[in-house]
Amino acid sequence: MAILISIAIVGWAYRTAISDPIVRFATVEMLPAESSQKQLRILFLSDVHVAGPDMPPERLSQIVRQANAQRPDAVLIAGDFVSDKALATKRFSLENAIAPLGDLKSRFGTFAVLGNHDHWRSAAAAYSALRRAGINVLDNSAARAGPLVIGGLDDAFTHHDDLSATLRAMAALGGEPVLLSHSPDPFPRVPAEVKLMLAGHTHCGQIRLPLVGAISYMSEYGDKYACGVVIEHGKTLVVGAGLGTSLLPLRLGAVPDMWLIVVKRRSRSLMPRAEPPINAAFRVG
Template sequence: MTPPGWTPGLTLRVAVIADIHVCEPWMPLDRVAEIVDATNALAPDLVLLLGDYPASRTVAWHKVPLPDLVRLFDGLKSPLGTYAVLGNHDWWDDRAAMVARRGPVESHRLLEARGIPVLDNDARRLTKDGHPFWLAGLGDQEPFLPLGDPRSLADIPGTLARVTDDAPVLLMAHEPDIFTKVPRRVSLTLSGHTHGGQIRMFGISPALLGSSRERYAYGHVVEDGRHLIVSGGLGVSKVAVRFGVPPEIVLLTLGQASPTA
């Protein structure tokens, strides 16, 4: 696709990895290693990690230490590097952060220590073939338990204030709900979180049916000329079942090559 406001001549291959939820037996480390290899085989220019690295306690028979997971991310290879945001489970899994009501959480510390920037209401200016673009990431929207806690860490105005020119913006936001507030200045928003409903039949996700999240359950969404892509992700949460939503690495090819003379 060519998103709105995209620079002519800027072509970008982006691999998106969402909702790994590492745990035994559903997402062991050897499977994560296969995901890393499969991502590299796609030859992306840029790799984006959309959060939720640990699994929920409702599905994990055995917890996998997060340092072991993040160490595998060292194997991700792309010319423009790997960038990350955090998800709700990265917060919920950190008991100290739940008590203190603040981070940085373990996932954040480990990713940064391995050289993977966590864009927490931050933006970075990157360049591909002489064409600049911005990669931005939001803080998590559901960081605190219990689930009724309304506090969100996502700051769209503060994040976009870091964008200092008119180059196109890619925005990472773990939960897609915030898309209603994303301005046209953003060319494309990338989210995970929903697992595509995790169980999906006839294009419907029963777990999300009737909720505000149903409209952003899965795939490419266009509203008012703004574009959102929601990954089905890789792992499981709440129940250890995926049906009708195969685990996926999303590969985006953005823009078109300049015509040859």
């Protein structure tokens, strides 16, 4: 009986891993009250992890169509485009893994940073493939997206991040700051004027066992910045569960997701609001 239950759980976890991503929603008021732009729609993706059996390029192409249906003004991707997990049935080149992302459509374009798996495979090849796909790669640098300035922090897990350089690049361009990072761990060091940070890497635990919880969040802060929306010192952090998998092609208690974040004009008079729960729809003031 125990063997049958184990097989059923593994089957369920694999089916969850290959399921269509849930679209989660957040609203952040951060545009100036006098801005001519009423709102912007940021689509946030992370941890694509292209590899067989769970995330071949064909599945990623389907997810891209789902992403385009959200009608984003900008798409931000928080790295880890490939997965070299030991149980992968097929590994793909960075070129083939990233190519489907070239079909993403938005008004201001697609912006990305690298993750630890991309550095472990080949950062140079990842940069090249992303640029050929028409994606703006940010490596401790910044770019404008309409009224927003997107700062791209290189991967902190492999110690390629330079927050000071990224902040300087953002300040030089001006605009309302949004910080994109593969890992959420730099969040405590981010200054208060950066109201929104987006990160992945944790997979929201990927495999969360009943009573035990996640095997690992791959964060030095444990579950503090593990998943969903965190509000701290006036800053908002959104951590996605990601699209693909690492180590095992399984997900349990942490479904694939993408985030649609509506950035709106600040109210002229904002009332304090309580911190929201993790993994729900949010309005953040």
